[in-house]
Amino acid sequence: MKIESHNPFFLRKHRYVLLKFALFLLFASLSFHIFFSVSLKLISSSLQKNTVAESPLDSTPILQDLAQIQPQNDSSTQCDIFVGEWVADPTGPSYTNESCHVIESHQNCMRNGRPDTGYLYWRWNPRDCELLRFDPRKFLHLMRNRSWAFIGDSIQRNHVQSLLCILSQVEEAIEIYHDEEYRSKKWHFPSHNFTLSVIWSPFLTKAAIFEDINGVSSSEIQLRLDELDEEWASQYRDLDYVVVAGGKWFLKSAIYYENNMVIGCHNCLEKNVTDLGFAYAYRKAIGLVFDFITGYDHKAFVFFRTTTPDHFENGEWFSGGQCNRTVPFKVGEVDMKDVDITMRNIELEEFDKVVSYRNGKVQTLKLLDTTQLSLLRPDGHPGPYRQFHPFAHSNAKVQTDCLHWCLPGPIDAWNDLLFQLLIHDVRA
Numbered sequence: 001m002k003i004e005s006h007n008p009f010f011l012r013k014h015r016y017v018l019l020k021f022a023l024f025l026l027f028a029s030l031s032f033h034i035f036f037s038v039s040l041k042l043i044s045s046s047l048q049k050n051t052v053a054e055s056p057l058d059s060t061p062i063l064q065d066l067a068q069i070q071p072q073n074d075s076s077t078q079c080d081i082f083v084g085e086w087v088a089d090p091t092g093p094s095y096t097n098e099s100c101h102v103i104e105s106h107q108n109c110m111r112n113g114r115p116d117t118g119y120l121y122w123r124w125n126p127r128d129c130e131l132l133r134f135d136p137r138k139f140l141h142l143m144r145n146r147s148w149a150f151i152g153d154s155i156q157r158n159h160v161q162s163l164l165c166i167l168s169q170v171e172e173a174i175e176i177y178h179d180e181e182y183r184s185k186k187w188h189f190p191s192h193n194f195t196l197s198v199i200w201s202p203f204l205t206k207a208a209i210f211e212d213i214n215g216v217s218s219s220e221i222q223l224r225l226d227e228l229d230e231e232w233a234s235q236y237r238d239l240d241y242v243v244v245a246g247g248k249w250f251l252k253s254a255i256y257y258e259n260n261m262v263i264g265c266h267n268c269l270e271k272n273v274t275d276l277g278f279a280y281a282y283r284k285a286i287g288l289v290f291d292f293i294t295g296y297d298h299k300a301f302v303f304f305r306t307t308t309p310d311h312f313e314n315g316e317w318f319s320g321g322q323c324n325r326t327v328p329f330k331v332g333e334v335d336m337k338d339v340d341i342t343m344r345n346i347e348l349e350e351f352d353k354v355v356s357y358r359n360g361k362v363q364t365l366k367l368l369d370t371t372q373l374s375l376l377r378p379d380g381h382p383g384p385y386r387q388f389h390p391f392a393h394s395n396a397k398v399q400t401d402c403l404h405w406c407l408p409g410p411i412d413a414w415n416d417l418l419f420q421l422l423i424h425d426v427r428a
């Protein structure tokens with residue numbers, strides 16, 4: 001394999017993510033052909049995002065929601081809720097593997113036999129204010145007749161499951177849609193008429209991915225940097241609230257297209273194509289998303305989540321890396337990996353750019369800057385407990401996951417932060 005000799009990390013990383021896909025696909029008894037045809041569909045169809053005009057009045061319900069719930073002069077609006085530390089909290093999580101029925105097995109650390117439970121007893125404590133606990137009753141009340149979507153990769157799925165678990169204390173969601181691969185899903189909360197969905201779009205822009213069920217790619221990913229993935233963009237006008245995020249898929253080998261022409265690549269083999277690096281594509285994609293969101297006549301309320309760090313230590317995921325810490329880091333005890341620094345800087349720069357370009361008049365785009373606080377939680381990943389009792393068979397190969405988060409776990413705090421942004425930090 002040429003790609004392998006070129007850079008083993010990327011093909012293997014490929015395989016890892018795709019291995020997880022593969023299991024998923026197997027579960028759903030799906031064939032390679034379906035997957036392949038979905039990829040092709042993505043290339044052949046095109047997004048017509050600006051063809052329908054809509055009244056700007058469309059934005060008022062959301063702004064009215066916010067005007068009603070947000071105190072006009074709240075001290076917490078001055079507080080950066082993303083700066084702080086994790087403090088011990090005997091209260092523990094608001095749900096368990098018993099009370100929540102939607103935890104995917106790879107994140108169900110309790111059920112999978114993770115022996116320590118200390119990681120459940122920490123609370124994020126912003127330096128300059130108190131972080132409220134997510135109030136599912138208040139949230140659902142506010143969300144009557146509203147729709148909310150999480151857009152991105154498997155970390156978004158991880159996040160939405162946390163939200164479903166928290167909300168299930170008040171009302172159990174009914175699944176009303178899933179795609180063939182169970183990657184995009186939609187739920188409805190009937191007594192609140194609230195619709196929640198997760199939309200699979202790992203690159204956010206249009207992408208064709210050519211990988212078989214074993215994660216071996218027959219061709220490099222083709223990434224269109226000037227066209228959004230219609231998988232989410234075509235649904236955008238029906239959404240009231242959105243959480244969107246980029247992520248680690250951008251690290252894979254890919255050919256970049258603009259104007260239907262190859263303009264470069266990342267880690268590709270073609271000698272005549274310039275290697276622009278993943279940062280080029282990441283900046284383009286994020287910028288395109290921000291332009292779309294702020295320029296579109298339909299005003300959804302959008303939270304942009306920054307990159308999520310992994311915690312593989314003493315190796316990468318494929319070379320024996322692990323994450324066996326059982327307590328959080330203190331601020332200053334850990335450095336961010338270069339890849340995360342690069343991604344987060346791009347995210348912050350593009351965010352600032354679009355906000356200042358619009359003269360600060362972007363009322364409905366907020367940063368959910370979870371990178372730093374998540375960096376402090378090496379103890380929150382499944383590690384080997386992504387599998388059911390991984391050490392039950394002594395000679396079985398155990399795959400470690402130090403990227404996704406246990407449920408319950410630190411990712412629940414992301415929802416506390418969302419709730420805080422919704423209630424306090426945003427004004428009409």
Ligand SMILES: *[C@@H]1O[C@H](CO)[C@@H](O)[C@H](O)[C@H]1NC(C)=O
Pocket residue numbers: 073
């Ligand atoms: C908001 O609070 C600040 C300081 O706490 C105060 O100076 C200002 O007058 C208040 N504004 C309103 C509209 O109450």
Ligand SMILES: *[C@@H]1O[C@H](CO)[C@@H](O)[C@H](O)[C@H]1NC(C)=O
Pocket residue numbers: 097098110111
């Ligand atoms: C929940 O986790 C416990 C271990 O903490 C396990 O004994 C139990 O079977 C799990 N329950 C479910 C429904 O997964």
Ligand SMILES: *[C@@H]1O[C@H](CO)[C@@H](O)[C@H](O)[C@H]1NC(C)=O
Pocket residue numbers: 144145193
């Ligand atoms: C929800 O929508 C229904 C039907 O349009 C309407 O009767 C009801 O008043 C709405 N409820 C809220 C809280 O907006």
Ligand SMILES: *[C@@H]1O[C@H](CO)[C@@H](O)[C@H](O)[C@H]1NC(C)=O
Pocket residue numbers: 144145146147193
């Ligand atoms: C539910 O909410 C949608 C908007 O999200 C609205 O169109 C519909 O009328 C509502 N249904 C009921 C029964 O309130």
Ligand SMILES: *[C@@H]1O[C@H](CO)[C@@H](O)[C@H](O)[C@H]1NC(C)=O
Pocket residue numbers: 262270272273
């Ligand atoms: C690079 O070269 C190959 C074969 O020599 C050709 O098929 C391809 O179109 C070239 N790509 C670009 C971007 O010029």
Ligand SMILES: *[C@@H]1O[C@H](CO)[C@@H](O)[C@H](O)[C@H]1NC(C)=O
Pocket residue numbers: 314322324325
């Ligand atoms: C964690 O892993 C490291 C490296 O393999 C090992 O030295 C250490 O003893 C482990 N710690 C625990 C608590 O298992």
